[in-house]
Amino acid sequence: MRSNGYAVEVENLTRIFGDFKAVNDISFQVEKGEIFGFLGANGAGKTTTIRMLCGLLLPSSGQATVAGFDIYKEYEKIKQHIGYMSQKFSLYEDLTVRENIEFYGGVYGLSRKEISDRTKELLDYLNLNQQADHLTKSLPVGWKQRLALSTALLHNPPIIFLDEPTSGVDPVSRRNFWLLIYELVEQGKTVFVTTHFMDEAEYCHRLSIMKDGRIEAMGKPRELKIKYSADNLNDVFLKAVQGGAANE
């Protein structure tokens, strides 16, 4: 990783689809080891931003680096350094738990030995030993999410992008999922997460609230509450989105 020490650095990033500005001139930095939350209604531009940072989508203009690598020229290097989990469960449902882990291990070029070690480790950790040879589609949603996250981490990336990882998951599973995220941060990883659950927003170190492709507000949850003189993040969010930050 290079110089400045930011895990993610974004400057004037813009993405236009036709005449629709999905992401409109946003800038921010994410520190190493922090949980950076991206809040916003559907269609605010969260997913588009994440996709650009993961090398799935080319920006229309602006600059960004991930793990110190330029998103235009060095996306192949970025891919080695990030883990990504999309809102849709994206493991193969017709493969078993073990086969999914083996596949992604192979895709990231892990050796046979590494794969079998990591598989064992993961199955123990996720408590999935009994289901290891069951088809993935038979797992409950909460477990699927945890499995998906774990496979996205097989190659031990320093930065992890999670795009609405807990949509459609029950509260208990959501809590378990966030315990997992905290463990990752304790290991020194950076987590970049989008969500529209306000209770999850509280777990983030820093937040940015998006509306119509722009960042309306950014800061620590506590700071934001003071700034918007609100008791909870829900009110902060509503005030920010309804133009309360227009004078910022």
Place this chain on the structure above:
Amino acid sequence: MNKTLSSIIKKEFRHILRDKQTLIIIFLMPVMMLILFGYAINLEMQNIKTAIVDNSKTPQSRDFIEKIISVNFFRIVSVDPDYNNLESLFQMRQANCIVVIPYDFARKLDHQPQTKVQLLIDASDPNAANYINNYLNMVANLYNLDHNDFVIQPLSVEPRLLYNPDMKSAYFFVPGLIAVIILLICALLTSIAIVREKENGTLEQILVSPVKPIHIIIGKVLPYMMIGFLMGLMILVIGHFWFGVPVAGSVVLLNLMMILYVVTGLSFGLLISTITKSQQIAMMATLVVTILPTIMLSGFIFPIASMPLPLQFVSRLIPATHFLEIIRSIMLKGVGISELYKQAGALALISLVLLGVSMKKFSTHLE
């Protein structure tokens, strides 16, 4: 082998083997298509429904009718129908042709140099009309020869039919069907292979990994190549043992060519897969771009030489055109590679172009 590539291949095989339903369709559909088409498409004509109006009622006319019956081609369905209402026989589809023997038939035969018998043909099927006309002329010749030993024939054509002496349609159609079926199934197989991953969102997960497009493409083609080859081999065996189409040339060469053609079909599907967004559209597109041109323009039924020039050019771009020439030549004529390298080269070229474009289209970026 490359670790990433082998993981993808292994995964594809698991998808294929686990989806029993699709697997059954892959192997059952070609068999059913071959057997159905193999029996339905038949250009040999028999049992032409024939009505005879015998106005003469003489030994001579009965002799002529005997001759007509003796040829298997005609089947007499009506004798002396209402002369004023002959056309209704055609309209009711009761007859394909009507032979009218004039009342002065016997007298003219004896006293005049030429005697005419009228033949009415339902020419709404021009091909059949042609056959009927030829056959009845043949019967007339037979009759002439029987009744006049002094006919002088200064010139006669002595035909000898090579490669398909019994003129069996199956020899012509079965290799053609094999070409159509292989292309269709192979293109279908890969056409949904990548779109399915787009729809399920699994492609995104692969695209954020350091996998290169070439790995994904090869990883998809190799497993399906085996399936496609096994399927092709199976219909070849059916064509040979069930429909009795010979394999005059090298079986090894035939199989090698089939593998090449399978790859062409898979590349076709792959290209469709990279540019479409849903499985349904991919399948529809595959059906349209493979079946229609293959059946109409490849020489499967209609000879390429009689097409207008622009279409002849188009037919060169259709993989089946080249494979048809290859498979017919090997199966029927026993031709070797030295006569077929052009066609093989064309197939290889088409495959390379298709794969190249797919690879290019299949950018590592989603949009």
